[in-house]
Structures are given as structure tokens and as C-alpha cells.
Amino acid sequence: MTKILLVEDDLRIVRSLKRELEREHYLVDVASDGEEGWDYLQQAAYDIVLLDIMIPRLDGTALCRRLRQYANGVPVLMLTARDTTSDKVHGLDAGADDYLVKPFEIEELHARLRALLRRQDPHRQPLLQYGSISLNPALQVVSVGDQKVDLTPKEYQLLEQFLRNPNQSFSRDQLIERLWGWDETPGSDVIKSHIKRLRRKLKEAGGSDPIETVFGFGYRLKTHV
Incomplete structure (x- = not known):
């Protein structure tokens, strides 16, 4: 980002x-x-x-x-x-x-x-990819194949967190802390709602669901595409 x-x-x-x-x-x-x-x-x-x-x-x-x-x-x-x-x-x-x-x-x-x-150096911000899903940090663009996916800022930030940290599981509190500013107080189900919409948009564009639910804890990037 x-x-x-x-x-x-x-x-x-x-x-x-x-x-x-x-x-x-x-x-x-x-x-x-x-x-x-x-x-x-x-x-x-x-x-x-x-x-x-x-x-x-x-x-x-x-x-x-x-x-x-x-x-x-x-x-x-x-x-x-x-x-x-x-x-x-x-x-x-x-x-x-x-x-x-x-x-x-x-x-x-x-x-x-x-x-x-x-x-800037074009190699400074390489593309982040998961299967057919591609995130370009420099242009702030997410695509599935050749199709651009319109995400909200928080949906984009969530996807980038997972793609940049493929081996890390995040609790809901950790995601809220990373993505929301000090002046915002999101409700307890806000992460769940954003991830649901993110999954739906990626699937509608022809991509796979990259996010795995870690029951009782939070979410992480799936290890297999």
C-alpha cells in the first residue's frame, strides 16, 4: 500500500x-x-x-x-x-x-x-499475486486476470495485508488495529462484513477465494491456490 x-x-x-x-x-x-x-x-x-x-x-x-x-x-x-x-x-x-x-x-x-x-524504481513495489488475483501497490489496482476489481479502501487494505503476509494469521482485533485509524471505532462484526464483500467481488470477477477462516481466531491467506 x-x-x-x-x-x-x-x-x-x-x-x-x-x-x-x-x-x-x-x-x-x-x-x-x-x-x-x-x-x-x-x-x-x-x-x-x-x-x-x-x-x-x-x-x-x-x-x-x-x-x-x-x-x-x-x-x-x-x-x-x-x-x-x-x-x-x-x-x-x-x-x-x-x-x-x-x-x-x-x-x-x-x-x-x-x-x-x-x-520511482519500478522494482520497488512488485506485484502481489495469488493465482489469477493481482494487486499493484504502485497503481492501487486489483485485477483478476485482465479484469479490474473495484474495491473499497478497506477491502483493498485487507487483501494487501493477506498478500504481503502469506504465512501469518490475523485476529479480528489485529486487523482492526492495522486498518482503522485512531479516530474510528468499528463494530465487532466489521471485519467479517468486509471480508465477505471482498470474497464476493473476487469470485464475481472469476478469481478464487484467497482467504481462509481460522476458527476461533481470525483469518489468513490460504496456503494453496
């Missing part, structure tokens, strides 16, 4: 962007200032950083420059309301890969994210 760090202090923008990005199957962490963003980047690997310039404690340009000084090559897409040529040059010279001026259409953001992902 493509992992994005969003560094933005405007809560309204954070809520809107996080919702839209998760709808497209991105995993999103949020930092509200530059120093917090730096802490996140020290602790985890990200595929892209969405970085507002006007953030407290350490501004976006300074954070980007620090990243490059430490040879961190993660793609950086700067978000800002400042639209002068000098501002853009300043951000790009600090090491940003792209620059998007607020307000912007969400479709343009998604297009720029896809472009940044395409520039």
Missing part, C-alpha cells in the same frame, strides 16, 4: 485530504508541524510526502531541505497558497519534486501523485 505523510496544520484541509486519499487506497499519516513531520520521517518509510510550506515550528521549505541534507530521496509534493514564481523556485531548489497551489482540484492532486509514483 502506498504510504503518504501529510504535513499540514489546517485541520479542515487535513480532514478533507485524508478522506479523499484513503478513498483511493492510500495509507495516510498526518503531522501538524514541521518538527512532528521530521519525527515521522525518522520512524517510518514513506512513498510520498505532501508538504505545506506555511507550517509552524519548522516550515515546509526547511523540512524539505533537511530531508535532502540527510539523503532522504522520498518524493515531496509541496502544497501552498503562495503562487509567485520565486516561491516555486525556492521550494524546488530546496528539493521538492513538484508544487501544487491551493486551492486545487482533487483530480489534479491524484494525477500528480500518480506521476511521482511512476518516477
Whole structure:
């Protein structure tokens, strides 16, 4: 799953962007200032950083420059309301890969994210496959043979968890902890419902059921296709 760090202090923008990005199957962490963003980047690997310039404690340009000084090559897409040529040059010279001026259409953001992902090493995110089922982490696409399967973000994340961890069994609590954020409190049967729909969609597309129920515990990827 493509992992994005969003560094933005405007809560309204954070809520809107996080919702839209998760709808497209991105995993999103949020930092509200530059120093917090730096802490996140020290602790985890990200595929892209969405970085507002006007953030407290350490501004976006300074954070980007620090990243490059430490040879961190993660793609950086700067978000800002400042639209002068000098501002853009300043951000790009600090090491940003792209620059998007607020307000912007969400479709343009998604297009720029896809472009940044395409520039990365194509071998960095290999396809995950199970029989005729294929998951492309870079493009966030699931297919059965040549047929694309439309999954919700949580269905996609569930499938990716199983494909990335073929020898591991997951309890329902473990799956909830991995897939739901701190601000969400899903009901006890939510995992069961999502897996039921995931199985149905894969079967309708002509694929096999890749998920095995571990009675009394949870779920795992079937060992035989």
C-alpha cells in the first residue's frame, strides 16, 4: 500500500485530504508541524510526502531541505497558497519534486501523485499475486486476470495485508488495529462484513477465494491456490 505523510496544520484541509486519499487506497499519516513531520520521517518509510510550506515550528521549505541534507530521496509534493514564481523556485531548489497551489482540484492532486509514483524504481513495489488475483501497490489496482476489481479502501487494505503476509494469521482485533485509524471505532462484526464483500467481488470477477477462516481466531491467506 502506498504510504503518504501529510504535513499540514489546517485541520479542515487535513480532514478533507485524508478522506479523499484513503478513498483511493492510500495509507495516510498526518503531522501538524514541521518538527512532528521530521519525527515521522525518522520512524517510518514513506512513498510520498505532501508538504505545506506555511507550517509552524519548522516550515515546509526547511523540512524539505533537511530531508535532502540527510539523503532522504522520498518524493515531496509541496502544497501552498503562495503562487509567485520565486516561491516555486525556492521550494524546488530546496528539493521538492513538484508544487501544487491551493486551492486545487482533487483530480489534479491524484494525477500528480500518480506521476511521482511512476518516477520511482519500478522494482520497488512488485506485484502481489495469488493465482489469477493481482494487486499493484504502485497503481492501487486489483485485477483478476485482465479484469479490474473495484474495491473499497478497506477491502483493498485487507487483501494487501493477506498478500504481503502469506504465512501469518490475523485476529479480528489485529486487523482492526492495522486498518482503522485512531479516530474510528468499528463494530465487532466489521471485519467479517468486509471480508465477505471482498470474497464476493473476487469470485464475481472469476478469481478464487484467497482467504481462509481460522476458527476461533481470525483469518489468513490460504496456503494453496
